Amino acid sequence: MILIYLIVILLAGAFLAWLAGNWNAILPRVISLVALGIDLTLLVLFLFQTTTFNAKWLIDIQSNWIPQFGIGMHLALDGLSLLLLLLTFFLGIIAVLISWKEINSKVGFYHFNLLLILAGIVGVFLSLDLFLFYFFWELMLVPMYFLIGIWGHENRTKASYKFFLYTQASGLLMFISILALYFVHGDSTGIYTFDYNQLLGTQMAPTTAILIMSGFLAAFLVKLPVVPLHNWLPDAHSEAPTAGSLILAALLLKTGAYGLLRFVVPLFPSAAQSFAPIGMALGVLGILYGAKLAFAQTDLKRLIAYTSVSHMGFVMLGIFSFNELAYQGVVMQMIAHGISTGALFIMAGQLSERIHTRDINQMGGLWEKAPFMGAIGLVFAMASLGLPGLGNFIAELLILIGAFKVNVLMSVLACVGLIAATLYSLRILQKVFFGKKNTDWKMNDLSIREKVVSVSLVIIIVVLGLFPQPVFDVAKPSLLKTLEKTKIQESGNKTFSTNQLIN
């Protein structure tokens, strides 16, 4: 039942926050914090009670929803979704905290949307019924649209349209694929169902599999995003309010990666393998192209947005390498990127709250004004370029090693991306905190609230970098479960496991 509570608490919190917003501007914030806090506590308690993560599903609940069509209310939790849920609730709290001063209009409705998006994301990470999954997938959309469209920056209207139309169009393609899968499975077995477990291993002709898979790919690759489907992202990220950018970059993009891991690879193992060369190439293209564009930006938020494109290229590369090492790297990348890019967006938000610009040409020499902020910025720029000791390093290294075994050329090209990452990360630091002062801004360093937020993010990224093993342990069973479907028998001796590498 805990899984249902997680969603219901968020939904109830959303409506309460909206109502409370009529009387008081603080109340919605408190309600959101409480709702997210309860969820996080519930999950952490569960985490500590669980001794082994080897069960197929740690929690699995199932009941009818629309039985006429074989649609069930099927929610289940495994290691992968557990990690992503922890990330979701933690960043949800951060999102409320960073909006404390930034959002002053329509506070109730703002938090309503915020919690609704989070509820949608939680639903996506938990659904094991394809219809339910699509339902939550779309549920994230409308409130995110409002978040960008109402509280965003100057060009918010265009950005919110673009975001909505891209995701909705690709989502509908996925929906068609879900229905096609439903019929293919139903016609061959006589059981018409949207249940994930039953649809696994559906027999179909290779062409059918590729066609159906491409619908799923459309949705997930747009969300991830993969070049050339990334066009919505820079606009949406740079025009959204800080919490919106945080959620987009840290959580919404992860739903795309999660979809690939949970649905595309297990449901269409052989089709996914035939797509692998293209998938890896697209990943590498994203790494390099994203990095190049990031380097060319002058708008700080747009710059960070393009680094997301680049980092998500690694996820793509890892997923289509089909081995455990790369998959562990992908999971780590999802978490570490969520933290580090989220932190960079928070920094951009803090800067524009103070100096009301996102143009890095107008910044410069801010270190002496705000050394604390500078230090935080330094940590996350380092994380972004993959400095050892921070989470992103582990992630990208594992993905590269994993990909190297499959396709040498691709992983070599991807390595070039690391150099490009160094360039754009250092450029952020140089333009914002060092270099010559272009304007003499009057600004304060971080407040206590902002320090708490930033320091907690720093702690997590460092812990992930130094002690990644617990994450691997939690994620391992679900990743093996995913890989098992691809039936790649790796030559056992040559493979060195994650444990050996870390030890």
Added chain:
Amino acid sequence: MTNTDFLSLTPFMILAMAPIIIMIVISIYRNYEVVFGFSVLAFTVAIASIFYILPIIPHSIAPLFIIDSYSLFFLGIILISALLVTLLSYTYLKQLDGIREEYYIIIFTSTLGASLLAVANHFILFFLGIETLTLSLYILIAFEKSKSSSIEAGIKYLILASVSSAFLLFGMGLIYLTFGTMQFSAIVSAMTHLPKLPPLFIYGFGMMLVGIGFKLALVPFHMWTPDVYQGAPAPVSSYIATVSKGAVMAVFIRFFFSIKGFENQSIFMVISGIAILSMFVGNILAIQQKNIKRLLAYSSIANMGYLIIILLTGSDKGIQSAIFYLITYFITTIGAFGVISLLSTKDFEMEEIIDFKGLFWKKPWIAAIFTLSLLSLAGIPITAGFIAKFYLILAGMKAGLLILIFAMIINSVIGLYYYLRVINTMFSTAGNTELPSISVLGKLTLAFISIAILVLGVYPGWLIDFITKFAIL
């Protein structure tokens, strides 16, 4: 006529008696509230009487009527929609100058016509019902005598509807010429002996399709729709979009499925073409509209385009999905027009999209309900429209109508664009439109509608069960 015959016609008796009673009441004592209260009461009794006659169905009164669960189901939908429109008309009409009590008389006669279509089993009743409905609609559309656009819309509808009725009648005549009967079931049994459909029948059906296409506002017979929707009083526009179209759809589905029109290649192609054209033309033209009533008119054209896909499925599932779609479309459309009519005043019709600027910050609940209606029209989850579209796509894919379904998907995205535009306007910073306060009755009706949209969107199982059990041809 036996007692059972009389009994089974109870809802129609009530609908026919009500306008007469209202006329008598008006001639004695003219009072808006009394007439309105009586109309609501009469509709409620008529709806209740459906349950009263449930035990005696299926019952047919040869040769005209067939009263089975399918027709009672449609009758229920029609009456409930008419009741909702009546409730939302209260404020809109109350502020008009001059006489307005007669409005409710016409609502009853037109609903009577619409209800007859639901039980029609014969061309005569089909035509009678359509004419009763259409004649009443002329008056309703032109009801605001002081507004030239209202009169213009009424005359436009009058002329075009007469032409289309002529087509319909001519088509019926040709079919009568072929088979020598006008009863649906007799036509069907005459057809079964033939190896293939005679050309004269196909011509006749084509002529009928022109007439029906006009009533349903399908491309290329849609020209009247935007002007009439714009000119007519807002509650009447919602009445045309729901009750009138639903009733025509009821009889058309019955006729089409009994003659198995989907089996004929040329009919199949023609309907597919009309469906695809309606979707694209409706959605693409809707994008450019600045007037919300015109926008909803074009959106209704597109929606009817989606809906007639199910004619080609030729399955019970198709019919069920069509009924589910109609129900959600009715609720949603009445909700959207309800908001427009409640926000309009005597001198100011809330119809330009720009008038909605900043509505969310002035009247958050009304704007939220309007947003919900638009999202439901666009088919976004947690609204009824999503489940309806899903059901329709499911039935369509089951029947292998992949091209049509694909066209529908593309159009859903196009449609989203203009719905979003309206929503965006409502959420942008406040404009300077002055808004009237909204009556409790209006608020309650809108609240009911939005709850229905949400309930059907999240928990549609019971309605689907209900439809599968009752709405069978």
